[in-house]
Amino acid sequence: MSETVIPYMVKPNPVTGIPNGKFAIWLFLASEVMLFGALFSSYVLLRTGAPHWPPEGGLSSEILNVPLATINTMVLITSSITMVLSWASCKLGDLRKFRMWMASTIALSFVFLVIKYFEYHHKFELGHYPSHDNFYAIYFTLTGLHGIHIIGGIIVNTFLLTIGTRMWKTDPEHFTNRVENAGLYWHFVDLVWIFLFPALYLL
Amino acid sequence: MSVEQQPHGTPNAPAIGPETGHAHGELAHAGPDHGHHELPFWKKYIFSVDHKVIGIQYAVTALLFLFFGFTLMMMMRWQLAYPGRPMPFFGRFFSDNVMPGGVMAPEFYNQLGAMHGTIMVFLGVVPLAVGGFGNFVMPLQIGAPDMAFPRLNLLSYWVFVPGGIIMLASFAMPGGAAQSGWTSYPPLSVIASSGQTAWLFGMIFLITSSLLGSINFIVTIVQMRAKGMTFFRLPFFVHAQLVTSFLLLLAFPPLEAAGILQLMDRLAGTSFFLPTGLVVSGEALKVAGGGSPLLWQHLFWFLAHPEVYVLILPAIGIVAEVIANNTRKPLWGYRLLVYSIIFLGFMSFVVWAHHMFMTGMGTTMSTFFQTTTMIISVPSVIVVTCFLMSLYGGNIRFTVPMLFATAFLPMFAIGGLTGLPLGLTASDIYLHDTFYVIGHFHYVVAPGTLFALFAGIYYWYPKATGRMMNSTLGKIHFWWSFVSINFVFMPMFFQGMAGLSRRLYDPTVYAHGRGVQPLNVVISWAAWSLGLAQIPFIINFFMSLKNGARIAENPWNATTLEWMAPSPPGHGNFLTEPIVYREPYEYSVPGAKQDFSPQFVAEA
Numbered sequence: 001m002s003e004t005v006i007p008y009m010v011k012p013n014p015v016t017g018i019p020n021g022k023f024a025i026w027l028f029l030a031s032e033v034m035l036f037g038a039l040f041s042s043y044v045l046l047r048t049g050a051p052h053w054p055p056e057g058g059l060s061s062e063i064l065n066v067p068l069a070t071i072n073t074m075v076l077i078t079s080s081i082t083m084v085l086s087w088a089s090c091k092l093g094d095l096r097k098f099r100m101w102m103a104s105t106i107a108l109s110f111v112f113l114v115i116k117y118f119e120y121h122h123k124f125e126l127g128h129y130p131s132h133d134n135f136y137a138i139y140f141t142l143t144g145l146h147g148i149h150i151i152g153g154i155i156v157n158t159f160l161l162t163i164g165t166r167m168w169k170t171d172p173e174h175f176t177n178r179v180e181n182a183g184l185y186w187h188f189v190d191l192v193w194i195f196l197f198p199a200l201y202l203l
Numbered sequence: 204m205s206v207e208q209q210p211h212g213t214p215n216a217p218a219i220g221p222e223t224g225h226a227h228g229e230l231a232h233a234g235p236d237h238g239h240h241e242l243p244f245w246k247k248y249i250f251s252v253d254h255k256v257i258g259i260q261y262a263v264t265a266l267l268f269l270f271f272g273f274t275l276m277m278m279m280r281w282q283l284a285y286p287g288r289p290m291p292f293f294g295r296f297f298s299d300n301v302m303p304g305g306v307m308a309p310e311f312y313n314q315l316g317a318m319h320g321t322i323m324v325f326l327g328v329v330p331l332a333v334g335g336f337g338n339f340v341m342p343l344q345i346g347a348p349d350m351a352f353p354r355l356n357l358l359s360y361w362v363f364v365p366g367g368i369i370m371l372a373s374f375a376m377p378g379g380a381a382q383s384g385w386t387s388y389p390p391l392s393v394i395a396s397s398g399q400t401a402w403l404f405g406m407i408f409l410i411t412s413s414l415l416g417s418i419n420f421i422v423t424i425v426q427m428r429a430k431g432m433t434f435f436r437l438p439f440f441v442h443a444q445l446v447t448s449f450l451l452l453l454a455f456p457p458l459e460a461a462g463i464l465q466l467m468d469r470l471a472g473t474s475f476f477l478p479t480g481l482v483v484s485g486e487a488l489k490v491a492g493g494g495s496p497l498l499w500q501h502l503f504w505f506l507a508h509p510e511v512y513v514l515i516l517p518a519i520g521i522v523a524e525v526i527a528n529n530t531r532k533p534l535w536g537y538r539l540l541v542y543s544i545i546f547l548g549f550m551s552f553v554v555w556a557h558h559m560f561m562t563g564m565g566t567t568m569s570t571f572f573q574t575t576t577m578i579i580s581v582p583s584v585i586v587v588t589c590f591l592m593s594l595y596g597g598n599i600r601f602t603v604p605m606l607f608a609t610a611f612l613p614m615f616a617i618g619g620l621t622g623l624p625l626g627l628t629a630s631d632i633y634l635h636d637t638f639y640v641i642g643h644f645h646y647v648v649a650p651g652t653l654f655a656l657f658a659g660i661y662y663w664y665p666k667a668t669g670r671m672m673n674s675t676l677g678k679i680h681f682w683w684s685f686v687s688i689n690f691v692f693m694p695m696f697f698q699g700m701a702g703l704s705r706r707l708y709d710p711t712v713y714a715h716g717r718g719v720q721p722l723n724v725v726i727s728w729a730a731w732s733l734g735l736a737q738i739p740f741i742i743n744f745f746m747s748l749k750n751g752a753r754i755a756e757n758p759w760n761a762t763t764l765e766w767m768a769p770s771p772p773g774h775g776n777f778l779t780e781p782i783v784y785r786e787p788y789e790y791s792v793p794g795a796k797q798d799f800s801p802q803f804v805a806e807a
Contacts, residue, residue, distance in 0.1 A: 004253075004348045004349045004353070004774060004775045005348065006348065006349060006351060006352075006353070006427070007348075007426070007427060008351075008426050008427070013425075013426045016425060016426060020351045020352070020422050020426050020427075023421075023422050023425065023426060024351070024352065024418050024419075024422045027417075027418045027421055027422065027452060028414075028418055030452060030453065031414055031417075031418075031452050031453060031455070031456045032456070034452075034453050034454075034456035034457055035456035035457070035459055035460055036460075037456075037457075038456060038457035038459075038460035038461070038502055038505070039460045039463075039464075042460065042464060042475065042498055042502065045495060045498050045501075046475065046493070046494065046495060046498065049493075049495055050493055055491070055493055129471070129472070130467060130471045130472070130473045131471060131472030131473055131474075131490070131491060132491060133491040133493065134473070134474060134475065134491065134493045134494060137467065137471075137473035137474065137475060137491075138475075140471075141463065141464065141467055141473070145463065
């Protein structure tokens with residue numbers, strides 16, 4: 001569509017040391033930090049303003065399923081490792097291994113979502129919807145938004161695993177950069193969960 | 204000789220008219236096998252990836268929204284000047300729901316107020332200043348062939364458009380558009396009619412669009428500058444866009460978070476912003492409670508204060524370009540200006556709660572935010588002072604852009620200085636939420652920012668179209684607008700000091716309102732006069748497309764890179780690779796052949 005050559009799409013800019021895409025993804029992550037930062041701050045403000053937390057009494061760790069969340073934490077951390085391995089395989093020029101590791105990443109993301117589904121389902125069975133009280137409201141909003149980010153990651157990674165792989169033949173370096181950028185995003189999504197888990201389940 | 208008739212070519216670039224301007228430079232080609240082929244209409248003008256087309260799309264859309272937002276206000280001004288009287292002529296076009304018997308219903312008045320603010324800020328000024336000028340001018344000024352991510356750029360415009368359509372369509376929702384003010388304070392906004400939900404969805408689109416745009420801007424400015432374009436050779440406009448983009452990038456997400464929370468409150472029945480024991484129309488609201496309306500205010504103003512600088516920084520950038528060009532001398536204190544706006548950008552994140560002195564957040568908080576507010580006024584004063592010093596001793600050409608840019612200075616100064624009493628709690632407690640506040644921030648954004656944007660339109664129109672705008676019509680537009688707009692906003696200070704509240708449907712219900720009611724009549728007639736004053740501009744804008752004097756690359760004898768490209772620039776922008784030899788505003792260099800030494804000319 002465009003005939004214009006955009007410099008530093010693949011090769012790093014000598015001044016900044018990174019190509020455009022990587023720079024953009026870091027900026028995007030900065031804005032994501034502000035998004036989740038604002039939500040975490042809202043959580044802190046609501047919690048400190050409440051006479052009791054959770055408002056219905058008891059402890060967060062008793063209301064939410066800590067063992068399942070622990071498993072989910074391990075699942076996400078593992079998926080971050082497989083993500084790095086898929087990028088490393090690209091760097092080593094091994095597309096077969098890339099496919100294997102990327103497929104594992106996507107599979108682990110689905111495992112995370114399935115476990116999350118069981119957690120949500122259990123809450124709904126008890127009649128605990130977001131409107132129940134602010135504890136559930138913040139729980140569903142934060143984990144829900146995080147879940148949407150997981151789904152976004154699955155879409156990007158599935159693209160890279162399927163149609164996106166075509167670029168490997170024409171421009172392997174560009175493709176590798178794309179995998180790296182998707183990885184940066186994925187690690188961020190992972191990191192958000194690392195904060196969410198203790199903040200919501202344990203504290 | 205008037206400037207309009209000077210088709211000055213630049214010394215080492217062949218003068219190329221607009222017809223041949225679409226030729227491609229070698230730099231712009233993807234490869235030798237890519238011939239020059241015409242794109243189909245929809246790819247060239249509708250879904251274009253060219254930053255210039257997208258910039259013009261943004262600018263034209265934004266101008267339409269500005270005019271629409273202004274029309275809403277002109278309608279409100281009837282109710283304010285003649286409360287309860289049926290609106291002549293125009294009243295008959297509205298249904299009885301909103302204007303029974305031609306008299307504006309209070310709910311409709313609230314909708315107009317909320318949507319005026321929303322449209323002017325998010326659909327008018329920001330898309331024009333950042334989406335329009337930023338997209339069109341910035342890549343040209345840094346010598347880039349396009350934005351770093353052309354398709355992302357296309358996407359950001361086409362995410363902005365549905366946001367605007369949702370906002371407009373919300374007038375047709377049951378209960379009408381949002382009516383809780385552009386600030387959407389809960390709990391009222393949470394229990395308001397469905398127009399508020401549309402507002403929130405619209406905002407999420409607009410926020411996403413700004414986010415994509417700002418990432419694109421920052422990457423482009425940092426990564427894609429031409430050879431020799433160092434940080435301190437960037438035109439000031441580019442610096443302003445860079446700081447603006449950072450503000451958009453980091454300040455908008457908290458509003459997105461707030462929007463998500465308010466949507467949850469409205470759709471999922473949560474009570475993030477609803478306190479315990481809220482009673483609405485005599486009935487206790489059936490929600491869990493425990494939320495905090497103040498939380499919304501913090502999240503909202505965390506965006507909305509930096510947003511003020513998003514509105515003003517590109518305007519300052521435009522004024523800098525126009526002043527340097529028309530005083531024919533270097534911008535005074537260029538580096539100081541750059542440092543000032545970077546500092547301004549940082550500080551704008553720590554002043555937000557000065558909008559909230561009346562919320563009872565405590566004296567410690569108030570003291571902190573008063574202090575930061577006083578600090579942030581320093582760089583703003585430095586900016587205005589640098590511009591004044593730039594005028595001093597200059598050989599000023601009063602072209603139309605220069606008229607607007609010169610008027611910007613006192614207007615912005617009035618807006619800024621009248622803000623000081625609002626930044627101090629003692630005086631703010633009295634002035635808070637009165638017409639004084641309206642007068643203050645409109646002086647900043649209307650005769651301030653909007654005048655600067657008009658300066659930008661007159662200044663870069665020749666670059667975008669290859670033709671000059673008519674300067675007589677431009678001068679009529681300027682003087683008529685300048686006089687009218689001061690009659691609109693100056694009386695508001697007096698109304699505010701008399702204690703008139705800003706959100707009153709009928710100011711005459713209070714005795715102190717009746718005292719300043721004659722001023723409301725003056726303001727309204729001035730506002731309608733201001734509306735008429737835009738007619739010469741609209742005529743000029745369209746007529747000049749056909750009848751304007753043709754120009755070559757550099758009609759203003761300017762120094763920055765955009766004037767090296769053909770007018771209008773073709774796809775890929777430059778015919779030869781731009782190389783930057785000097786700082787941006789080298790006017791009247793001693794010993795030079797002419798009074799301007801462009802950045803792109805090796806020896807001048």
